[in-house]
Amino acid sequence: MAASFRWLLQLHKDVPKAARFYSEGLDFTVNVCTLRWAELQSGPLKLALLHSPIDQSKQKEYTSLLSFTVTDINSTVTKLMALGAELDGPIKYEIHGKVAAMRCIDGHVLGLYEPL
Secondary structure (H helix, E strand, O other), X not given: OOOOOOOEEEXXXXXXXXXXXXXXXXXXXXXEEOOOEEEEEEOOEEEEEEEOOXXXXXXXXXXXXXXXXXXXXXXXXXXXXXXXXXXXXXXXXXXXXXXXXXXXXXXXXXXXXXXX
16 A cells, blocks of 8 residues: 655744744645644645744755645745735746745745746
8 A cells, every 4th residue: 555645744933923923825725733733735735834842944955845836926925925925036937837936934935936
């Protein structure tokens, strides 16, 4: 029997803040959220958030990269910036669509893609 994917784990200093970021910024459903653990879902993808005493945002390198297809990159960028994210370079207008990278809370990076 093949293994089945369970969830992707990210470490965060403030788990409820991170859960709110994904919930309000990318419309994830919050299945459970405590001070130390959260499980969020978007379609079949489950994202687990675990408390870490280490401040990941002080790291120079990226801690993870998650890529999302969005219907409106400009409104998604605006929403995520209001929740504390920063653009990691400009929005790029490629022949296949728009792309952007956002540096989020605790050093994680989101790739956004809006197809044409």
